[in-house]
Amino acid sequence: xxxxxxxxxxxxxxxxxxxxxxxxxxxxxxxxxxxxxxxxxxxxxxxxxxxxxxxxxxxxxxxxxxxxxxxxxxxxxxxxxxxxxxxxxxxxxxxxxxxxxxxxxxxxxxxxxxxxxxxxxxxxxxxxxxxxxxxxxxxxxxxxxxxxx
Amino acid sequence: xxxxxxxxxxxxxxxxxxxxxxxxxxxxxxxxxxxxxxxxxxxxxxxxxxxxxxxxxxxxxxxxxxxxxxxxxxxxxxxxxxxxxxxxxxxxxxxxxxxxxxxxxxxxxxxxxxxxxxxxxxxxxxxxxxxxxxxxxxxxxxxxxxxxxxxxxxxxxxxxxxxxxxxxxxxxxxxxxxxxxxxxxxxxxxxxxxxxxxxxxxxxxxxxxxxxxxxxxxx
Numbered sequence: 001x002x003x004x005x006x007x008x009x010x011x012x013x014x015x016x017x018x019x020x021x022x023x024x025x026x027x028x029x030x031x032x033x034x035x036x037x038x039x040x041x042x043x044x045x046x047x048x049x050x051x052x053x054x055x056x057x058x059x060x061x062x063x064x065x066x067x068x069x070x071x072x073x074x075x076x077x078x079x080x081x082x083x084x085x086x087x088x089x090x091x092x093x094x095x096x097x098x099x100x101x102x103x104x105x106x107x108x109x110x111x112x113x114x115x116x117x118x119x120x121x122x123x124x125x126x127x128x129x130x131x132x133x134x135x136x137x138x139x140x141x142x143x144x145x146x147x148x149x
Numbered sequence: 150x151x152x153x154x155x156x157x158x159x160x161x162x163x164x165x166x167x168x169x170x171x172x173x174x175x176x177x178x179x180x181x182x183x184x185x186x187x188x189x190x191x192x193x194x195x196x197x198x199x200x201x202x203x204x205x206x207x208x209x210x211x212x213x214x215x216x217x218x219x220x221x222x223x224x225x226x227x228x229x230x231x232x233x234x235x236x237x238x239x240x241x242x243x244x245x246x247x248x249x250x251x252x253x254x255x256x257x258x259x260x261x262x263x264x265x266x267x268x269x270x271x272x273x274x275x276x277x278x279x280x281x282x283x284x285x286x287x288x289x290x291x292x293x294x295x296x297x298x299x300x301x302x303x304x305x306x307x308x309x310x311x312x313x314x315x316x317x318x319x320x321x322x323x324x325x326x327x328x329x330x331x332x333x334x335x336x337x338x339x340x341x342x343x344x345x346x347x348x349x350x351x352x353x354x355x356x357x358x359x360x361x362x363x364x365x366x367x368x
Contacts, residue, residue: 085263
């Protein structure tokens with residue numbers, strides 16, 4: 001009986017360890033179809049604050065203690081502040097964020113089969129998450145978020 | 150007589166066989182060369198080493214794909230509210246008498262904006278053996294969902310990404326089939342925007358033709 005209990009405790013320990021492994025996702029922001037560097041990524045909590053995520057090379061790191069279906073993130077690069085949800089984050093190797101403001105030669109809208117006149121007067125971003133078959137369109141945030149470095 | 154086509158569904162030749170298949174020559178230079186051979190009287194053109202996509206199920210595959218595209222735009226049952234928000238699919242198989250039959254799969258679940266639209270391959274039907282399966286296909290959704298992120302309250306719009314999904318989705322599944330000895334042609338249809346029919350392999354090669362051209366294909 002003691003042996004069984006010991007095995008259960010050991011299994012539970014390893015399960016906890018496995019659950020606490022980090023989730024690493026390659027994140028790239030494309031502006032006018034070109035990848036840009038030095039993008040900061042934040043995790044938005046219910047308190048409305050955005051907490052800086054650590055990175056390993058170009059991969060953002062999330063702790064695998066998340067239980068929600070979607071994770072709200074924010075990417076910040078210069079004047080671009082992009083708030084977007086990430087679904088299927090445990091299955092995703094990459095997140096690609098696209099911004100393209102070109103009226104002519106807008107290869108991003110063409111790539112995603114989005115009418116070039118759609119969102120003509122809004123600042124929109126397209127989020128492509130591996131494993132989530134839809135493209136998520138988000139817009140310039142309606143709220144301001146306190147950035148916690 | 151087996152006709153084959155260029156990517157615009159123009160008839161460009163004949164390989165002299167009678168196997169019921171439809172070939173689409175995907176390389177424009179090769180298609181032009183074949184057309185010239187046909188015009189000079191060749192009625193048994195060899196398609197070996199020609200870049201092509203083959204609809205092994207011929208007309209039955211074409212009509213099956215069209216039926217799935219039309220079903221995607223409609224509710225799966227009265228009042229379901231899943232028109233344009235669910236995936237459809239099907240396959241063609243060759244029975245023991247050599248006849249090709251098209252089989253429609255059970256439609257996929259309605260997408261909500263936070264779950265991806267999907268259809269389980271061979272959903273609700275028996276998966277044919279490798280020597281029976283001719284082609285298989287599925288549509289992606291044409292509808293959009295406007296939503297609000299529950300944490301941030303920011304608006305979002307989700308719509309189907311063009312093309313077959315990657316290693317964890319469509320292409321990964323085709324790779325598994327190929328590794329299991331299947332030789333069927335995998336087809337995915339983008340129904341949002343200008344409709345496109347994509348043929349894909351397990352190694353990720355994708356060849357596309359316009360849906361309007363695809364509909365013209367016939368044996």
